[in-house]
Amino acid sequence: MPETLILTVNGEACTVTVAPRTQLAEVLRDHLDLTGTHLGCEQGVCGACTVIMNGKPVRSCITYAHTCDGAVIETIEGHRGDPVMDQLRDAFSRHHALQCGFCTPGMLATAHDIVTRFDAADEATIRHELSGNLCRCTGYVGIVGAISEVIAAKGATSAPPAPLRNVKPFTPFDPVEAAAVPAASAAPKGSVSTDGGWTVVKRSFALNHAPDAVWALFRDPARVAPCIPGATVDSLDAENFSGAVEIRFGPIRARFGGRGTYANDDNARAGSIRGEGNDKLGKSTVRGELRYAIAAGTNPQTSRAEVELRFEIDGMLAQFNRPELVTGFVNYILAQFAANCDAVLSGGEAGPAKRLSVFAMLWAVLKARFSR
Numbered sequence: 001m002p003e004t005l006i007l008t009v010n011g012e013a014c015t016v017t018v019a020p021r022t023q024l025a026e027v028l029r030d031h032l033d034l035t036g037t038h039l040g041c042e043q044g045v046c047g048a049c050t051v052i053m054n055g056k057p058v059r060s061c062i063t064y065a066h067t068c069d070g071a072v073i074e075t076i077e078g079h080r081g082d083p084v085m086d087q088l089r090d091a092f093s094r095h096h097a098l099q100c101g102f103c104t105p106g107m108l109a110t111a112h113d114i115v116t117r118f119d120a121a122d123e124a125t126i127r128h129e130l131s132g133n134l135c136r137c138t139g140y141v142g143i144v145g146a147i148s149e150v151i152a153a154k155g156a157t158s159a160p161p162a163p164l165r166n167v168k169p170f171t172p173f174d175p176v177e178a179a180a181v182p183a184a185s186a187a188p189k190g191s192v193s194t195d196g197g198w199t200v201v202k203r204s205f206a207l208n209h210a211p212d213a214v215w216a217l218f219r220d221p222a223r224v225a226p227c228i229p230g231a232t233v234d235s236l237d238a239e240n241f242s243g244a245v246e247i248r249f250g251p252i253r254a255r256f257g258g259r260g261t262y263a264n265d266d267n268a269r270a271g272s273i274r275g276e277g278n279d280k281l282g283k284s285t286v287r288g289e290l291r292y293a294i295a296a297g298t299n300p301q302t303s304r305a306e307v308e309l310r311f312e313i314d315g316m317l318a319q320f321n322r323p324e325l326v327t328g329f330v331n332y333i334l335a336q337f338a339a340n341c342d343a344v345l346s347g348g349e350a351g352p353a354k355r356l357s358v359f360a361m362l363w364a365v366l367k368a369r370f371s372r
């Protein structure tokens with residue numbers, strides 16, 4: 001059913017009526033004629049479609065328009081009276097930071113965010129921050145030089161050269177606040193959604209053992225970690241852990257090393273793990289929280305696990321924030337995890353982590369598209 005949205009785009013209020021699943025890029029380009037927002041991959045990878053929404057850069061090709069109701073959006077046609085964007089445009093021009101210009105609107109949106117957030121940044125930092133925007137022409141040297149110059153100019157003045165936008169830094173989950181959020185078991189089954197900058201995956205799956213036995217496994221990180229494909233625990237105490245998760249997805253291989261905390265509630269048979277880590281090779285970071293609860297299954301000898309995973313990935317692997325990829329990836333990992341849990345609870349051992357087939361993933365993505 002069509003939905004009417006009220007947006008403020010480039011300082012002007014507008015009302016658009018769109019079909020469900022319309023992407024923000026489509027609204028900007030086809031409804032508002034703002035064709036400076038370019039579409040490249042349309043899968044959240046290349047960054048060409050990046051615009052600034054409520055002060056944060058977003059991929060308009062994978063942002064559902066219905067989630068933008070009431071949003072304040074700046075596209076490349078906007079930013080009127082914004083000194084940061086004026087300086088960036090000037091610097092891009094002087095540094096020859098564009099050739100065909102296809103990536104430039106998205107580059108400028110991301111550059112604006114970088115300049116806004118950093119008072120000082122070296123080349124490595126700027127390249128890291130830019131890693132979600134691809135350019136086929138320039139080799140990035142001019143782009144990095146232009147951004148570097150604007151940041152340096154900002155640091156050279158006692159006051160910032162532009163009114164800073166309200167970009168909130170990452171805030172770790174507050175345990176008290178988290179406890180107030182409804183348990184995963186109350187959530188709709190099998191959904192993937194976004195909440196602010198977070199990707200939220202909710203899943204429910206069956207295990208062929210009684211709830212008490214399954215909970216005894218889940219509550220013990222040293223026992224359950226080997227069941228998670230690719231996970232290893234390096235150190236562990238009553239609340240904290242450090243370790244790594246290795247992901248193999250076709251040619252992509254990433255090893256996220258990090259640390260976090262965990263807590264269990266034996267009465268509720270529920271718990272949570274919070275942590276963050278980074279992949280040094282792929283220069284990506286991940287932050288997130290996993291909540292889990294074990295409920296009775298269809299008979300006393302079976303259980304149902306309810307899990308809710310919230311995460312945010314920055315850097316080269318940021319495409320894993322995409323719901324379609326996440327859905328296939330999580331389903332694949334959970335299937336291995338459930339099989340490993342059942343094997344361990346039956347007195348056996350968890351199997352080795354398998355490489356995730358790109359073709360299996362693509363098939364899952366295509367299936368999801370066809371079913372839409």
Ligand code: FES
Pocket residue numbers: 038039040041042043044045046047048049050059060061062
């Ligand atoms: S078109 Fe949106 S990220 Fe490529």
Ligand code: FES
Pocket residue numbers: 097098099100101102103104134135136137138
């Ligand atoms: S200038 Fe051509 S893609 Fe970047």
